[in-house]
Amino acid sequence: MxxxxxxxxxxxxxxxxxxxxxxxxxxxxxxxxxxxxxxxxxxxxxxxxxxxxxxxxxxxxxxxxxxxxxxxxxxxxxxxxxxxxxxxxxxLERMNRIEQLESDAGVMTVQAGAVLQQVQQAAEEAGWQFAVDLGARGSAQIGGMVATNAGGNSVVRYGMMREQVLGLEVVLADGTVLSSLNEMLKNNAGYDLKQMFIGSEGTLGIVTRAVLRLRPRCSSVQTALVALSRFEDVVTLLRRLGGELDGKLTAFEVMWQSHYHCLVAELAKHPAFLPTEYPFYVLVEASGSDPKRDEAHFMTLLESLLSSGTILDAVIAHASEQAAQLWALRDDAESLIKHLGPVAVFDISLPIRTMEAYITQLEQRLAEDYPASRLITFGHLGDGNLHLGIGPVEDKTGVESLVYRSLSEVNGSISAEHGIGLEKKPYLHRSRSEVEIQLMKKLKALLDPKGVLNPGKIF
Amino acid sequence: MxxxxxxxxxxxxxxxxxxxxxxxxxxxxxxxxxxxxxxxxxxxxxxxxxxxxxxxxxxxxxxxxxxxxxxxxxxxxxxxxxxxxxxxxxxLERMNRIEQLESDAGVMTVQAGAVLQQVQQAAEEAGWQFAVDLGARGSAQIGGMVATNAGGNSVVRYGMMREQVLGLEVVLADGTVLSSLNEMLKNNAGYDLKQMFIGSEGTLGIVTRAVLRLRPRCSSVQTALVALSRFEDVVTLLRRLGGELDGKLTAFEVMWQSHYHCLVAELAKHPAFLPTEYPFYVLVEASGSDPKRDEAHFMTLLESLLSSGTILDAVIAHASEQAAQLWALRDDAESLIKHLGPVAVFDISLPIRTMEAYITQLEQRLAEDYPASRLITFGHLGDGNLHLGIGPVEDKTGVESLVYRSLSEVNGSISAEHGIGLEKKPYLHRSRSEVEIQLMKKLKALLDPKGVLNPGKIF
CATH class of the missing domain: 3.30.43.10 (Uridine Diphospho-n-acetylenolpyruvylglucosamine Reductase, domain 2)
Structure with a gap:
């Protein structure tokens, strides 16, 4: 040194x-x-x-x-x-305290190093829930989740991290402390400065404290895996569940047959909850406050969807263990990644109306250019967010270009929830115009003129 | 010229x-x-x-x-x-077209001059709803609503304008067109630039197009006016309705006795739905997809709240005309303003736990300094947002200072939903620190270096 x-x-x-x-x-x-x-x-x-x-x-x-x-x-x-x-x-791992929990209003103030699971538990003990959940709950810190605008499985109901943040304290590049620890749902006193820092990946300031909005804790959860034959039925299902479950639809996770068949038939890693020949599977979760009423509501709706032919088959979790098994299937990216060999994974979003054609076209282009590779598709369809796994892939850059080129054509995003970091930086122009990127750079120069904060990331 | x-x-x-x-x-x-x-x-x-x-x-x-x-x-x-x-x-009154409505996904693209009511109607015709509603629906334009981050009566369920905006097109001060017409719920490809313009009151750019998120249309509405004796019961009511109505609580509008008594007893402008001696009244609205199920749910919950003593009395609207009468009472600011004489009106937000003490203290301070004035309190309590009317007032500046001084003490906001404009500019420092205001000014200088856009507003 x-x-x-x-x-x-x-x-x-x-x-x-x-x-x-x-x-x-x-x-x-x-x-x-x-x-x-x-x-x-x-x-x-x-x-x-x-x-x-x-x-x-x-x-x-x-x-x-x-x-x-x-x-x-x-x-x-x-x-x-x-x-x-x-x-x-x-x-910020030493700054990990939960500083305040207003149990009447459902508002929690935490230091940025607090771990998601710790925040979730504290909320639950007070009769509330913190509504962003993701696989890394045991390690993800609130500050990082704010900086990356984390998403996860329940965005369709509660929104991303941005929607849970009422206030922030941020240390700027020059050490200035910007304290905007607002607690209210409504505050239109000038620009809402905290919005700039949410999703800025540590390039504009360092989040040190957050005031979080909690949601009422749900005492009942309904989970089902349903099978469908056509993409248009998936869209119909989303619309009907969104409308007829009132506010209770919490997750809408789609798996293309490629995903389900691979995990259940080829790898036999998970029970065959349903036969493997259906083109689409959707993991549906609803949650509410009254187990009996909610279950009746959920069952009536599924029966109606079965009898109308929107869904062809369904398995309903009758205990939390079964629900956990269904989620384990949905979340088993690890088995897929191992199985595909050298793999390229993607986290994209695109308008739902363009999804089916996009995936079909991508499969065709892959078959032409990378005949040895296969495409596995799943994701948070309710949010327009798909995850793709493509493998085996030797030419990762070539596959990335292919995926993102098709995506530009449908006005999609190269990052739905993971951010840009260094990994996606070469492709930012696929989802953002030169005018947008120039304005991002101007903001960066304004807030960090010497470029000391997380240099080289995003753009 | x-x-x-x-x-x-x-x-x-x-x-x-x-x-x-x-x-x-x-x-x-x-x-x-x-x-x-x-x-x-x-x-x-x-x-x-x-x-x-x-x-x-x-x-x-x-x-x-x-x-x-x-x-x-x-x-x-x-x-x-x-x-x-x-x-x-x-x-932008000539740029008022609804350009696109994706009825599968519930996404609408409109020009900024489109009027709220026109947007609401188009959404309803397609089986959806646009979820921000306010009294000025016949004149308020989407662009202005974005620029001011409009609120209204259903923020407790759907959020403010910010939560309805998926994408924006903005013309910057120098004529540059910034097009961020995103349609997806999730898009973490770099900074979310649109957030800067939402709530910036036309000082950073001019909104020309917006991509709006629609919500499922509700086919059933339950409305009730309930009476309570203590503020802590109002808080309990909010928490129980928020938790036990699942996602269905759409409005939670409180009226202090000052408001209800004035309109119903003194002015006799509205029917005495309930006796006028209760300290608090709350207009509750829930909406869902199944009139029969939703009504049963609502009634069961109200009965439970009556039997637990949280609410003391209730009147339930059995037809939309009755609901409209209850809302007319809540919305009759005009009669109050006329009755109070020269009046100072406020749109503040503050942590719910501080509300009761704040109002009590404000009443005391007013009684000391302005013994001829009275205070009328009502508002969107579920959002932490109260509207105050104080009159008759000759010394408007003195009363403003009093209200905002007390508000600073509880970390409240001088503007919940109306914005700052010119009217509240002298008081911005009551809700924002010098560091925050300096950063706002830097943003303004970055985006509008010559100061041509709405000069002199906000700060």
Missing amino acids: EQRDRDLIAQIEAIVGPKGLLLGRDVTARPHLSWGRGQCPAKAIVRPGSTSELSQVMALCHRWGQSVVPWGGMSGLVNGAQCEAGDLALS | EQRDRDLIAQIEAIVGPKGLLLGRDVTARPHLSWGRGQCPAKAIVRPGSTSELSQVMALCHRWGQSVVPWGGMSGLVNGAQCEAGDLALS
Whole structure:
């Protein structure tokens, strides 16, 4: 380490104390890439204990022109927290307290390092729920989830992270503390500045505190797997469940036959809840406050959909274990990834009316250019969000170009919920115009003129 | 009119044509202040017929340093569209088409001048609803509603305007067209630029098109007026209805006794649906898809709330006429304003836990400083939003200071849904810190360096 770096580190240690700083092997022991890969090459990992400490650290880094890569729980999938040798990594893992929970109003104030599962549990103990849920709940931190505008399985009912954030405290690139810890659903006093930071992937500021909106806890959950023969029936099903379950539709997860057949028939990793010959499967979840009433409502609706021919077959979970099995099938990306061999995975969104033609065309183009590869399709259809797995793939760049070219044609997005990070940066222009990208860059230059915050990410 | 102005007007007319320009009496005939007051003193009203025309007009105004005041339907209440003699007013009233309605997905693309009622009707004809509703539905334009992040009566269920906007097209101060006409619920491809413009009151850009999220149309509505003795019961009621009506609670409108007693007993303007001696009244609305099931659910819940003593009395609307009468009572601000004499009205938000003490303290402070005035309180309590009427008031500034001083103490907002405009500009610092206001000004300078867009508004 050079003298200049030793000086900087010493000054940082004077601010955050020895517990606030990791060096040497404690740094390389940490993965910094997606899927838990990589040995972090940063100079140090800074772990401030308070907003005030972080503010001082950022003021120092800003003066020195020192790049800082903010970390959340490291469950992102686009290398948004990747470090170079010259960087400092910044972890808020010591700032993980739930500071306040207003149980009358359903409002919770947390430090950014609080882990999702901890937040979910605290909400539930107070008779509420925190409505964003995702597989990485045991590691994902609220600050990272705000910075990436996390999505997950219940967006169709509750929205993404953006819709759960009432207020934020953010440390800006120069150490300024921007405190907008609003608690109200309505506040039109000037620009809603927090919106800028949500989904900005740590490039505009560092989230240190969030005021979260909680939702009423549901005491009843209905889960079913249904089979359909045509995509237009999937659309009809979504519309009828959206309308006739009133506010209760919580998840609408589609699996193309490619997905279901692979996991159930080829790999035999999951029980054959339904025969494998149907073109489409949808995992439906509804939740409400009265088990008896809700179940009757759900059953009546499914019967009506069966008798109208919209759905051809259905299996209903009669206990939470069965529901868990259905979700395990839906969530078993790991088996698919292993099975496909070298795999390219995608997280796209597109208008629902364009989905069927898009997938059909993509299959054709893949068959022509990459005849050895297959396409597996599933995702949060209610949000316009599909996940694709394509493999085996040697030429990952070629497949990416193919997927994103077709996507541009239907005005889709190269990232529905994962963000851009480094991984999707080469394709940003596929979903955003030059005018949009220029304005993003202007915002970046305004808020971080020296480019110290998460440099090189997004654009 | 000076030569320079005549030259500018001629150039604008060459872009927008004679239909696109109003001059002289056609300008002064138009009110430009809140409540339909004032004779517009602007040089001209420009009415472009397309985004391209507006883009050219803005490029010209930017070169000339000509200030432009964007107008919506002129139903705002904070003088956000007020003009000075040197300004050009800009109306999008000719750009009022509904361009696309995806009836499978519930997505509608409209030009900014489309009127709310027209959008609501088109949505309903397609089996959907547009979920923001407010009294000025016959005049409020979508562009203005986006620019002011309009709220209204159903925010507790569907959110404000921000939550209904999937995509925007915006003309920037220099005429650049920023097209972000996203249709998907999820799109994390870089910064979500549209968020900056929502609620910016025409100071950062001019909304020309919006992609709107529609919601399933409800075929059943339950409406009740209930009476309560304690504020804590109002909070309990909100929490129980929020939890036990599942997603169906659509409105939760509170009236302090001051409001109900004034309209029903003193003015006798409305039927005495319930006796006037209760401390609190709440207008509750729920809506769903099955009249019979929804009514049974609603009645069971109300009975339980009556038997637990949370509510003391209730009247249920058994037909839409009765529901309309209850809403007419809630919405009769006009009678209150007339009755109070010279009146100061407020649109504030504050944490629900602080409301009772805030109102009690405000009443005490008013009694001390303005013994001739009375306070009338009502509003969208489910959103933390109260409307206050205080009158008779000669010293409006003094009363404003009193209200906003108390509000700062509880971290409340001087504007829940109306915005800042010119009217609340002197008090912005009561709800926003100096750091926040400085960042707002930096954003303004970035997007409108010459200050041509709605100059002087907000800060």
